Amino acid sequence: MASQEIERLAQALARLPGLGPRSARRAVLWxxxxxxxxxxxxxxxxxDVRERLVECTTCGNVDTSDPCAICSDPRRDAKAICVxxxxxxxxxxxxxxxxxxxxxxxxxxxxxxxxxxxEDLNIARLLARVEAxxxxxxxxxxxxxxxxxxxxxxxxxxxEEFPVRITQLAHGLPVGGELDYLDEGTLAxxxxxxRPVG
Amino acid sequence: MALSRISLSDFRNHRQTGxxxxxxxxxxxxxNGAGKTxxxxxxxxxxxxxxxxxxxxxxxxxxxxxxxxAVAASLVPTDGGDAVRLATLVDPxxxxxxxxxxxxxxxxxxxxxxxxxxxxxxxxxxxxxxDSAGARRRYLDRLAVALDPAHARHVARYEAAxxxxxRLLTGERMPDPSWMDGLEKQLAAHGAALGGGRAALIAALxxxxxxxxPEPFARPILSYVxxxxxxxxxxxxxxxxxxxRERAAGRTLTGPHRDELDVVMxxxxxxxxxxxxxxxxAMLIAITLAHAALAARGRPLVLLLxxxxxxxxxxxxxxxxxRLVHSGAQxxxxxxxLPPFEPIRDRAAxxxxxxxxxxxxx
Numbered sequence: 258m259a260s261q262e263i264e265r266l267a268q269a270l271a272r273l274p275g276l277g278p279r280s281a282r283r284a285v286l287w288x289x290x291x292x293x294x295x296x297x298x299x300x301x302x303x304x305d306v307r308e309r310l311v312e313c314t315t316c317g318n319v320d321t322s323d324p325c326a327i328c329s330d331p332r333r334d335a336k337a338i339c340v341x342x343x344x345x346x347x348x349x350x351x352x353x354x355x356x357x358x359x360x361x362x363x364x365x366x367x368x369x370x371x372x373x374x375x376e377d378l379n380i381a382r383l384l385a386r387v388e389a390x391x392x393x394x395x396x397x398x399x400x401x402x403x404x405x406x407x408x409x410x411x412x413x414x415x416x417e418e419f420p421v422r423i424t425q426l427a428h429g430l431p432v433g434g435e436l437d438y439l440d441e442g443t444l445a446x447x448x449x450x451x452r453p454v455g
Numbered sequence: 456m457a458l459s460r461i462s463l464s465d466f467r468n469h470r471q472t473g474x475x476x477x478x479x480x481x482x483x484x485x486x487n488g489a490g491k492t493x494x495x496x497x498x499x500x501x502x503x504x505x506x507x508x509x510x511x512x513x514x515x516x517x518x519x520x521x522x523x524x525a526v527a528a529s530l531v532p533t534d535g536g537d538a539v540r541l542a543t544l545v546d547p548x549x550x551x552x553x554x555x556x557x558x559x560x561x562x563x564x565x566x567x568x569x570x571x572x573x574x575x576x577x578x579x580x581x582x583x584x585x586d587s588a589g590a591r592r593r594y595l596d597r598l599a600v601a602l603d604p605a606h607a608r609h610v611a612r613y614e615a616a617x618x619x620x621x622r623l624l625t626g627e628r629m630p631d632p633s634w635m636d637g638l639e640k641q642l643a644a645h646g647a648a649l650g651g652g653r654a655a656l657i658a659a660l661x662x663x664x665x666x667x668x669p670e671p672f673a674r675p676i677l678s679y680v681x682x683x684x685x686x687x688x689x690x691x692x693x694x695x696x697x698x699x700r701e702r703a704a705g706r707t708l709t710g711p712h713r714d715e716l717d718v719v720m721x722x723x724x725x726x727x728x729x730x731x732x733x734x735x736x737a738m739l740i741a742i743t744l745a746h747a748a749l750a751a752r753g754r755p756l757v758l759l760l761x762x763x764x765x766x767x768x769x770x771x772x773x774x775x776x777x778r779l780v781h782s783g784a785q786x787x788x789x790x791x792x793l794p795p796f797e798p799i800r801d802r803a804a805x806x807x808x809x810x811x812x813x814x815x816x817x
Contacts, residue, residue, distance in 0.1 A: 369620075369634075374634075403612055403616055414633040414637070441604065442605045
């Protein structure tokens with residue numbers, strides 16, 4: 258029977274995405290064995306995150322400053338906003354270093370089954386940013402899932418009243434993909450989205 | 456091409472069972488629970504998917520074994536060329552994963568479909584015409600996916616969007632109109648593709664069935680009764696205009712989730728559900744064979760027919776065998792007794808199956 262302290266930590270860790278009670282208990286044991294080294298590092302890191310990280314009140318990104326480094330970067334093009342579901346999507350796009358505009362993190366996607374409604378997402382602030390002017394283009398970079406696409410349709414409709422160009426990431430042939438191995442749905446998307454060469 | 460040199464290892468109640476020197480007709484005769492259907496199930500794993508019982512891998516592993524199983528067979532060309540060796544197995548060390556080998560190389564389960572087409576009919580499908588409309592829609596979709604794999608994606612997307620919309624309709628508050636628009640757009644796009652796939656399937660089956668003589672084997676006439684507008688745009692409009700009524704009803708009332716497959720027996724012109732057990736069985740067999748012919752598209756076809764002879768009278772049994780001969784497909788048939796198979800006895804390979812073992816008796 259594990260002590261109360263171990264159980265409490267294990268229960269807290271078990272709720273992390275991808276873990277669960279069994280993995281959490283294993284992680285706790287590992288940490289207990291390294292109380293003076295890894296556990297201390299983890300405590301420091303957690304305390305730093307707790308004290309220093311804030312949510313950017315402009316875009317919803319997580320950073321040590323508000324506005325975040327992206328929003329306050331003068332080299333960024335504030336005329337273009339790329340809307341993503343989660344911070345992880347922002348990181349993924351920014352890793353590619355191709356998009357020079359700013360971002361907007363919704364903090365999830367519309368899902369009636371999970372009880373996520375429009376007011377639960379960071380949508381009002383997006384509309385306020387666009388309404389304030391100075392924005393030419395909104396890129397909807399939602400996932401190609403049912404909920405992601407529903408959210409994209411929803412946003413497109415809400416943004417209709419503003420004089421901005423609304424675009425969406427292309428769906429189709431992945432880079433390095435072979436036609437022979439693609440399913441018909443993906444092929445159909447790629448064909449529909451074909452464009453002139455050069 | 457036909458399957459031969461078949462071996463089952465640790466598959467359900469078969470510890471080590473082999474079938475050599477197979478023919479166009481292969482009969483498995485034995486008492487209930489002897490392991491006849493298990494052989495058909497093992498062969499059904501030469502198609503992508505979960506086999507004819509849709510069972511889990513752990514269920515298929517023999518109780519006496521170590522948690523894994525293996526099924527192998529050679530696909531032998533009739534022109535005397537090299538056989539293709541197919542194998543599918545579960546390694547006891549990786550119990551959740553079904554591996555596939557083709558000519559000793561690792562392959563995907565989907566690539567099995569490049570070599571042969573499999574179709575089956577089991578007693579579990581006997582109640583299809585009496586069952587719910589939902590069961591018939593699932594049946595239609597399974598057949599449609601065999602002709603067009605993209606159909607599966609439309610089914611999944613449509614159902615997911617429908618669940619979302621129904622949840623919004625039953626919520627305490629009025630559904631957000633823009634949210635409804637987003638869902639309805641996807642319902643309309645996938646719904647039109649889904650309905651189109653079903654309609655195309657039924658049209659193709661109708662053409663195939665129309666070539667058959669109406670006697671003595673009951674011929675079904677299939678029609679597709681759509682549950683809503685067929686095209687995406689009218690469907691989207693119907694959904695939008697139906698919101699108030701559907702909110703009162705608490706669910707979506709128009710769309711392909713309300714489709715129906717109408718089956719009437721030709722000649723008698725009676726709805727299939729009102730026909731006799733034997734007539735229903737004959738119509739199911741006719742649909743299964745017609746679909747198998749469509750789905751094979753030049754690939755060798757293997758038919759797994761579990762207990763099909765039982766409900767048929769001698770005249771109709773003879774007609775079935777005649778039709779199977781002409782199909783050119785390799786057929787695997789099970790039965791508790793040999794006499795019903797008398798007309799094909801001379802040209803069949805026959806095994807008696809008992810307690811998970813098979814002995815050649817022809």
